[in-house]
Amino acid sequence: MFLFLSETPAIYPAWEALVIHHKVMGKPAHDARLVAAMQAHGITAILTFDRTGFTRYPGIEVVHPAQVKD
Numbered sequence: 001m002f003l004f005l006s007e008t009p010a011i012y013p014a015w016e017a018l019v020i021h022h023k024v025m026g027k028p029a030h031d032a033r034l035v036a037a038m039q040a041h042g043i044t045a046i047l048t049f050d051r052t053g054f055t056r057y058p059g060i061e062v063v064h065p066a067q068v069k070d
Contacts (some may be wrong), residue, residue, distance in 0.1 A: 010040040022056050035060055 015036035018024065024032045031053045038046065038060065045061040046054060047068070052058050 005037070005041045005043075007037075008040050012037050014039050018057070025059075028053065 011033075015029075015033050018032045018036055019029060023031070031050075034046065035054065035057045038044070040044065044059060045063055046064060047063045048054070051062060051064055054062050
């Protein structure tokens with residue numbers, strides 16, 4: 001049902017660039033890590049209950065589960 005994407009060497013430098021550029025500190029660094037992995041794999045949308053945690057990252061579409069139609 002789900003496709004698991006591999007951990008690639010490209011993720012860390014993408015994460016580091018996001019953290020520096022957006023001045024990310026603390027728990028939001030986990031969101032930055034997800035965005036870095038998304039970027040490394042060409043993914044532009046994330047399904048999450050957190051409507052605001054990803055708004056700082058241009059090009060990332062936040063999809064709330066309530067928006068998903070059967």
